[in-house]
Amino acid sequence: MAALALWSCSQVMEVFNDLPVEMLERGDVGYRSLVRAYSQSTFKNGFDARELKDLHEVCRSLDSQALHRAAERALEVLPTEPGDPLLFGSLLGAYTPGDGGDVQDYSATMAISGSEVVITVAPRGA
Numbered sequence: 001m002a003a004l005a006l007w008s009c010s011q012v013m014e015v016f017n018d019l020p021v022e023m024l025e026r027g028d029v030g031y032r033s034l035v036r037a038y039s040q041s042t043f044k045n046g047f048d049a050r051e052l053k054d055l056h057e058v059c060r061s062l063d064s065q066a067l068h069r070a071a072e073r074a075l076e077v078l079p080t081e082p083g084d085p086l087l088f089g090s091l092l093g094a095y096t097p098g099d100g101g102d103v104q105d106y107s108a109t110m111a112i113s114g115s116e117v118v119i120t121v122a123p124r125g126a
Contacts (some may be wrong), residue, residue, distance in 0.1 A: 001067050001074075002055035005034035008074040013042075023077075030062045030070035068112065075110055 012019055023035045034055055041054040059067060111118045 001059045001071055002034070002052050004071055004074045005031070005038060005055050006052060008077040009035055009038040011078060028069045028073040030058075030066035031073035033058045033062070034070055034074075071110060071112075 009019065009023075012023065019035060019039055024032060024039065026032075037054040037058045062070065
């Protein structure tokens with residue numbers, strides 16, 4: 001889960017060079033905790049460190065239901081278009097959408113088996 005949260009936050013950082021307030025203050029409590037840990041770790045260690053230690057600590061503090069909900073939220077973030085006002089509202093002014101020719105609609109599936117999670121993100125219709 002820590003790696004999944006790192007991946008989703010990193011994707012947002014690549015687009016905006018920041019995390020929207022919406023990710024830090026709204027939505028699933030477990031995922032928000034992971035986003036805050038990512039934000040604090042990035043501030044403390046820098047963007048290139050890709051530190052998972054803080055994220056692992058948050059994961060250990062969450063029960064399995066909270067981890068499952070956080071994983072679902074991270075999976076919603078990964079294929080979300082950067083113009084989505086619910087997720088990225090506070091940073092939309094910094095984003096200028098292209099002509100839409102490269103926009104792809106994705107589907108994400110998750111299968112949990114014990115302590116392992118298999119995540120598949122694929123273009124719809126593929």
